[in-house]
Amino acid sequence: MDLFKRYFPVFSLLAVVVGIQVVTHFTETTYYLTQLTMSAYYSVVVIGLCVLMGYGGQISLGHAGFFAIGGYLAGALTTHNLITLKGHRLVSLLDNVGLLVDSKGLYGGDLLTVEPWAACIIAVLTAGLIAFAIGGPILKLKGHYLAMATLGFGIIIYRIALASAYFGEADGISEVPGFKLLPGIEVSGSFVSRVLNYYIAWGMVIVAVILLLNLIHSRVGRALRSIHGAEEAANAMGVNTARYKLYIFVLSAVFAALAGVFVTHYNGGIGPSEAGVMKSVRYVAIVAVGGMANIWGALIMGIVLNFLSLRGVFGSYDDAVFGVILIIIMLFAPQGILNINPGQKVKSLLSFFVSKSGEETTE
Amino acid sequence: MALLEIQNLNRRFGGLQAVNSVSFTMEQGMIKAVIGPNGAGKTTLFNLIAGNLPANSGNIFFNETKINGRKPYQIARLGLSRTYQNIKLFHGMTALENVMLGRHIRSKAGFVAGMLNLPWTWPEERMIRDKSMEYLDLLGVAGCADIEVSNLSFGQQRGIEFARALATEPTLLLLDEPAAGLNIYETAEIGRLISKIRESGITILLVEHDMSLVMDISDEIVVLSFGEKIAEDLPHNIQQNEEVIRVYLGDEG
Numbered sequence: 201m202d203l204f205k206r207y208f209p210v211f212s213l214l215a216v217v218v219g220i221q222v223v224t225h226f227t228e229t230t231y232y233l234t235q236l237t238m239s240a241y242y243s244v245v246v247i248g249l250c251v252l253m254g255y256g257g258q259i260s261l262g263h264a265g266f267f268a269i270g271g272y273l274a275g276a277l278t279t280h281n282l283i284t285l286k287g288h289r290l291v292s293l294l295d296n297v298g299l300l301v302d303s304k305g306l307y308g309g310d311l312l313t314v315e316p317w318a319a320c321i322i323a324v325l326t327a328g329l330i331a332f333a334i335g336g337p338i339l340k341l342k343g344h345y346l347a348m349a350t351l352g353f354g355i356i357i358y359r360i361a362l363a364s365a366y367f368g369e370a371d372g373i374s375e376v377p378g379f380k381l382l383p384g385i386e387v388s389g390s391f392v393s394r395v396l397n398y399y400i401a402w403g404m405v406i407v408a409v410i411l412l413l414n415l416i417h418s419r420v421g422r423a424l425r426s427i428h429g430a431e432e433a434a435n436a437m438g439v440n441t442a443r444y445k446l447y448i449f450v451l452s453a454v455f456a457a458l459a460g461v462f463v464t465h466y467n468g469g470i471g472p473s474e475a476g477v478m479k480s481v482r483y484v485a486i487v488a489v490g491g492m493a494n495i496w497g498a499l500i501m502g503i504v505l506n507f508l509s510l511r512g513v514f515g516s517y518d519d520a521v522f523g524v525i526l527i528i529i530m531l532f533a534p535q536g537i538l539n540i541n542p543g544q545k546v547k548s549l550l551s552f553f554v555s556k557s558g559e560e561t562t563e
Numbered sequence: 564m565a566l567l568e569i570q571n572l573n574r575r576f577g578g579l580q581a582v583n584s585v586s587f588t589m590e591q592g593m594i595k596a597v598i599g600p601n602g603a604g605k606t607t608l609f610n611l612i613a614g615n616l617p618a619n620s621g622n623i624f625f626n627e628t629k630i631n632g633r634k635p636y637q638i639a640r641l642g643l644s645r646t647y648q649n650i651k652l653f654h655g656m657t658a659l660e661n662v663m664l665g666r667h668i669r670s671k672a673g674f675v676a677g678m679l680n681l682p683w684t685w686p687e688e689r690m691i692r693d694k695s696m697e698y699l700d701l702l703g704v705a706g707c708a709d710i711e712v713s714n715l716s717f718g719q720q721r722g723i724e725f726a727r728a729l730a731t732e733p734t735l736l737l738l739d740e741p742a743a744g745l746n747i748y749e750t751a752e753i754g755r756l757i758s759k760i761r762e763s764g765i766t767i768l769l770v771e772h773d774m775s776l777v778m779d780i781s782d783e784i785v786v787l788s789f790g791e792k793i794a795e796d797l798p799h800n801i802q803q804n805e806e807v808i809r810v811y812l813g814d815e816g
Contacts, residue, residue, distance in 0.1 A: 203680075411678045418677025418684065419670055419691070422656075426664045429653030436613060437731060438639035438668035447674055493655065 206413055209496060210406060217402045221395060233398040234389075235510040236503070237466065240401035241459045243502035244408050246486045247495050248455030251412050253484070254493030255421065256448045257428030258339060259347045261480045262354035263456045266327045268361055268475030270457025271464035273323035275373035276366060277314040278465075286312060303377075316379040320461045327457030328450050335449040339442065351477065358475040372471030379465035387465040397466060404462065405499070408455060412495055424448055425493075478519045482509075485526040491536020500538075564627055566591045566766050567612070567735060572621035574607055574790075581607040583790035584621070589735075594757065594767045596777045598801075599787035600810060605770040606648060608787070609739050612768075613645050614638040625735065640668050644733035646724045648740045648770075652712045658723045659708040662695040665730025669694075698726040702756070718749055729760065736760065738769040742776050754780050778802070786810070 224230045249263050282300065285291045291312075294300050299318040303311045314322075338349040361367050368374075378388030386393060387400055415421045426434040427441045435441050464470040473479070486505055490497030505525070508514065514521040529537065565588035574582040582604045589595050597605050610616040612623055614635040623631045630638050644665075653661050670691055672684040699705040702722040707715055712723060721741070728736060741757065742750040754776050761767055771777050777784065777798070784801045786794040788810045794801060801807055 414680040415674075415678045418680070419667065419672045419688070420674050420677040422660060422664055423667055425656055425660075426653040429655050430651045432615065432635075433647070433651040433653065434664070435635040436615075436639055436645055437664050437727065438636050439664070440634075440636045451674075 206417060207410070210410060210413075213409070213499075214406060217399075217406075221398060225395075230394060233394050235507050237394075237398045237401040238463060238510055239503045239506035240398075240405045241463045241466070242483075242506045243405055243499050244459040245456045246483055246490075246498050246502035247405075247408060247412055248452035249483050250487045250490065250492070250495055250498035251416065251424075252448050252452040253487050254491070254495075254498070255416050255428060256424045256445060257431075258445055258449065259343075259484070260350040260449070260452070261347050261477070261484060262350035262352075262357070263452065263483050264475055264477070264479035265354040265357035266331060266453040266456035267460035267463075267479070268357050268470070268472075269327040269330060270323045270460030271470040271474060272361055272367050272373065272460075273326055274316070274319045274379075274461040275376045275464045275470050277319035277322060278316050278379075279313060279373055279376055280366070281309075281311050281313065283310050283312045313377075316377065316465065320379065320458075323461050324454055324457045327460075328454045331450045331453030332446065335446045335453075339445045339449060351480070354475070354477050354480045358472060358477065361472045361475045370472060372469060372474075373464075374469035376464055376468050376470070379462070387462055389466050389468050401462070401466075404458075409495060409499065416495070420444065420447075428493075478522070481526070482519070482522045485522045485529070488529045488534075489525060489537055491538050494536055494538065497536050497538045501536075565589055565624075566626060567768070568622075568624040569612070570622040570624075572608070572611060572623065573619045574604075574611055574616060575619055580790045582611060582618075585787070585790070585792045586621075587785050587792065587795055589766060589768060591734075591766055592761065592764065593782045594761050594769070594780055596781040596784045597768065597770045597787060598772075598774070598777055598784060602789075603787040604790040605787055606739060607790075609645065609737055609768075609770060613643065613737060639731065642732075642734040643737065644728040644731045644735075645737035646721075646728050646739060646741060648743060650717075650720050650724050652720055652724060652727075654711075654713050656712065657709050658699065658704060658712055658715065658719075659692070659695055661712055661723055662698050662726045662730050663691050665698070665727040666691040666694055668731055695726075695730055698730045699723070701729070702726045717744055721745070721753075725756070729765075733765060735766045735768065738767060738771075740770055740772060742771060742773045750776055 220236065221233065224232050245263060245267055249260060252258055252260060282291050291300070295312070299315050300312055301315050303313070334353060338346060341349055362370060378386040378390070380386045381400070385396065385400065387397060416425070423434065423439045423444055426437065426439060427444060431441055460470070460474070486501050487498050489505070490499070490501040509518055567589040569588070570586050572582055572585045573580070585608065597608060599605055607616065611618050611631070614630065614633055614637070618631050621631070622629060625638070625641055625643060628641060630641065653664060670687050672687055676684050696705060696708065699708055702725050704719050704722040704726065707719055707723070712720060715723070738757070742753050745753060750773055757767060757769070757780050781798055784796065784798055785792060786801065786804075786807050793806050793810060794804050796804065
């Protein structure tokens, strides 16, 4: 019965996903699917961050960094030509075990690049290892200090992406090939596979949601939430709080990196803006709007806000809009907009003005 | 050998000697109380035993294992549990979930098993839930099981904290002012409860200001003043102890 309650929304989500695809098919608005696909990937970052922030109680202003590590590594490995290094022992070894692919370049030259599957695994593992390495020391910090440390990490990744020739400096990486998950199933931005890619992205969201829902309802999930509730008491109950914080930090980093890999293959490239601090702030804002400890809230808000942003609704004020959203949420709906009780909000707003005028009269 | 043995324990905060060469031992199955005026170092002593603070010098042996220098979660796994003077519950979680955390060290489903919701974790989850309900029931707060703990009354919260501590099945239970903020009826109730817990074989060390409660239930009393142990004796001897009377009532008393 509990399981039914837990998974019922997942089935509803599946129905909505299919419903939207069918509607766009018949109304000939399939171009919406492109933004919905990308929103889905960004939402994977958001729900991972939601579990870290809302349930684990640890903030990260550096998740765009992990997204970028995934995206950039996958992009760089699958585009940089290794043909000149073909004689090298390591390269021929990789070639022999099938981790490299030969192909023809855009101008007819021979290309030798890393197979996308291998690149994906390398990228995600690297992000996980980096999260593990920096998570150990920085998760000892709390509150503002943790926010600043993760912010610093995000800035470092951004500057590396911007400064290194390997990652294409300000231009980023382009002409990233598609990612064949299985024969006939390829993550790419090609026009014909738009519907397929929409389902790949949403498949990933649904798997991610199920894994995270399971996690937060498990023994480990309870321990994570207890850290958020009262870390000292959690420790006294035998919970190795440092280890659990690290686990969830690494997990959310892996989710971000995986999304980065897929988005890069889908877009055929990645640029430094994906690593920017404003992206990290955006993810945090979306988790806050969704209600912090609410995977479904984070997911819905992740889709809606990213979709609007990608459709260009916010124009050049894009980043400003997310800043404003963050301020408004913190002021008026710290529990997230899905938890607003309109009657009570009006009352508290009224009392705010009443008490203000009251102060004036007493003075 | 004693269940808990404290040897020459010292802790300074800057120039203040909060705990000064304190030594005492506790036998299995007893109730021992630590009393003393405000600032005598009682809570510091608790934090040293539970591993929340490192000691400057001295040793603490629990079940013949040296525990000073260990992390609180490691000490908890050895069978030591505690409650706090100002209740520390997990906010944002229900009463039942709070107590279920007490079962953390008595269960083992890991990260991956939890994410995949593997079937072998289900019986364990059910066990955790059933056991936790029993402890809520024992404390008379089973009715609050599904209520988020911040919405509960002070007395109910204290009950849940007790249930959580008991759910770890400790051999030694540290109670930091269990009767603080309770009225005389609730205090008497807590006293009966503590005796009942002892009957189930759990050794109890408590800090308490309520003298009637302390005199009623403890087998032995340790008196601290300015970080030093000034007396350790049976309750009725402590009542006659001139040093203790002087510390509590002043020289002219």
